[in-house]
Amino acid sequence: MLKWAIELGQFDLEYFPRTSIKGQALADFILEFDSEVYNKAIVLAEPSSQGNPPVDVMEDFPHPWWILHVDEAVNNNGAGAGIVLITPEGNRLMSVIHFKFYVTNNDAEYEALINSLKIALEVGVVKLIARSDSELVVNQVNGGFQARGPRTELYMRCVQRLLEKFGSARLEGVPRKENSNVDALEKIGSQMDSVQLGQISLGIQEIPSIPEVRVFQTQEIPRENWMTLIHNYIRMGAFPEDKLQVRRLRYQVAK
Incomplete structure (x- = not known):
């Protein structure tokens, strides 16, 4: 500290405390994520004086596309999923989910995809491009591969029903290297390490998303x-x- 004081003593330096930015951050957040901003700021047609019925402002508005990256991790510590939802403006909404029940790699991929689609629906996404590096899951959902077993078929039907709830949505397969932005999240989710999460939301799932498949022994x-x-x-x-x-x-x- 003494050396720094000697080195910086020749400059006229003054200390000013940093002002609070909490209020501005909240204002920016409301401006970027307000669902009613289009109704307030954009007018597609002016009301006519001839008594025509009012035009719905959001009816023909071109909704932008959202991008969803999802991946899973299954190891000795447990299983988890990493979710990154990218807004049309480029903002990243990240989430981590820890599974407290036994899942296989294929089941974990489906659980991660189901939870991510539910999050996108809660946010109010209309157009969505979901991307996963699981070739098996992508082809089963899109109809390229046949689902093997009743459990896998239940997962596949659940994902298909969720995709139908969007205005327009599709599931794409991507190489693992292009899905690396969720690798760290999925590993944290499998270990449920809250110390490394910071501001990333952590969800804990107690039971599977599909009903239990009963197997009768003959x-x-x-x-x-x-x-x-x-x-x-x-x-x-x-x-x-x-x-x-x-x-x-x-x-x-x-x-």
Whole structure:
């Protein structure tokens, strides 16, 4: 500190405390994200004096596109999702979700996509481009791949119903390197590290987004077939009585 004082002593420096910017930040936020700003600032048609019915200002207004990036992470610490919603002005709305239930990689991709679409609907997005680096999920939702299993089909139908609620929306696949802006968020979400989050919102999901799929176990009556002798030999070391069958059985088991 003494060295700095000597070095800076030759300059006429004065200290002024920084003024508060909270009020201006709030005013800027309201100006950028007010949903009624178009009604107040833009007039598409002037009211006619001939008594024509009023024109809805927002009916033909060209809504801009929003961009959504979503990704998931599943590791030993848990599972989580990272969401980045980019406004038409370039502002980034980031969110992290931690899953407190067991999910596979495919289920986590669907959960991340479902939660991100719900957030976009709550914000009031009309036109949306959702981007994911999961080729499997993107092709299943768009109809390119067939959903395998009842659980995956429930997830796929849920995403399709959410996409239909937008005025215009589509799901695109992107390479992982182009989706790197959510990699850090998804890893934080899987570990639920609130220290690193800062101002990023953290959500905790207790249960899956789809109902639980019930699997009923059926008991089959065992029937003897050509595999019975092989099964008994491998499991219990049982041999048939015919020596010729024993030689044939050993030959089959070796294959």
